[in-house]
Amino acid sequence: MAAAAIRTQSVLRHVLSCSPRSLRASNQRRWAQVHDVRFLATTQAPRNVIEKYREKLAKKAQEEGLGDINALKEAYKEKIETLRKTADVVIPSSAPAPPPTSSPPPAAEKRIEKRKETESPSGIKPLSSILDLSKVSSLPEKELSAIWRFHHAAKPNSLCAVIPSGTFATIEQTARQFPQFVLPVPHPEQGAEMHFLQWTWDRATKSTTVLFTQLAEYKARGEFAQPHTTVTHYTDLAEEKGVVLMQGQVVEDRGVKVDDARWLVMCLQRFYGGWDGQGGEMGKERQEERRRLLEWFGRGDGRFDVGRLMEEAERMG
Template sequence: MMKKRKPEEIKQIWKQYYSGEDTVYAVIPGKTFDLMWKRIQDCPSFLYALPRKEGYEFFVGQWSGTELHFTSLINIQTRGEAAPTQLILYHYPELQEEKGIVLMTAEMDSRVLTVTEAQCLASQVQLFYATDREEIYRLVEAFNHQPAEFKYMSVIDEIEQSRVGEELRPQQDPTSPTA
């Protein structure tokens, strides 16, 4: 049914369908997904930082085919292989060749993540894997191929610089002396 529609119509249907749901969804341009896919083959995992009240919580994202599974680092450290996945991003590339788009939706553990937090992690995937700036993608390469050289503070710096997840950061009171 979707193959008969124009890309703009598909985008509208996808957004309309998921707008009433408590989840993360997107329509990714095919060229963006091509770049991401090429990089995913070489670098299938990365460490993402989620802004919290008291700093950041780290999540490891691990690609399995077109699915991206996120698990909090603390769960991996304490539970190892038994660590549960808290967020899965599903990418559907079936329309990519013909329509130039890839559809994405998510499944999340709402006891651990809010939709806004899940959206922040999803946005970081594009920030680190679809970037034109080589120095940002080098963080992904270092995590996968030179772990001793990987600097987690560089991830935080990029997130803060790009303002991804800004809505999750506590707002300072402008009347406070430290603001």
């Protein structure tokens, strides 16, 4: 085990030694081809609601005699805060599940408050402090998913997903074998930026968490490096409802956008087997190549190659 760790560190040093300039030069054209990113099992609401509805909001401000959108936001500040607080509760099963961006229905006034529970020693909140498990366990999967999305819809730096438990079991099995890896984030004008990920498990909260850190930050600070994104998977409902609930948080001012974090999570799921079995023979070939890269990195094998890693990530565009 110690020898494997030493070899992994050797591979990390090799990745870190790659010149950012050479990465930009060799991959600028390639990353320019990457477009829309699908996010496994999630229907996260658009994050920048202001931009999407700017025209309607401007018209609303004009109708109410307000100067601009900022004035409209200020006038409705109290109502917005009320809606955000409402998003932090579980809606009764008798109420219809709202779409992620809709206002809560009247029945939400008779909401069920989530139970207050302390975090585990790891600092992770249990799922029961976010949802009332005794209530949501009786809901159909579609309604449960809608509630989970609604809970995160008003939080601009959050990620969420509802993952089939079988899919997550495959991902977790691979993660236990290879709990560390590196992934690239494409920047069309600059090539790619490398990020280091590490899986952790917390038995007290039945959760699995992935920490994402910029590789440059990891190089500079090692084990004291601060992650820019934390993604936690809750398995409380895996057997009963057949789903694993995922939530993530992107830390502000760490140089990473929510879209970058979303891309990293998608890459994580793809490399760790979340999309295995798709794409026929070609898909199987790509699956095997991703598996080889994971194994080579985890075992410190000199065959691990950053160029091949980026080629595989590019195929997800």
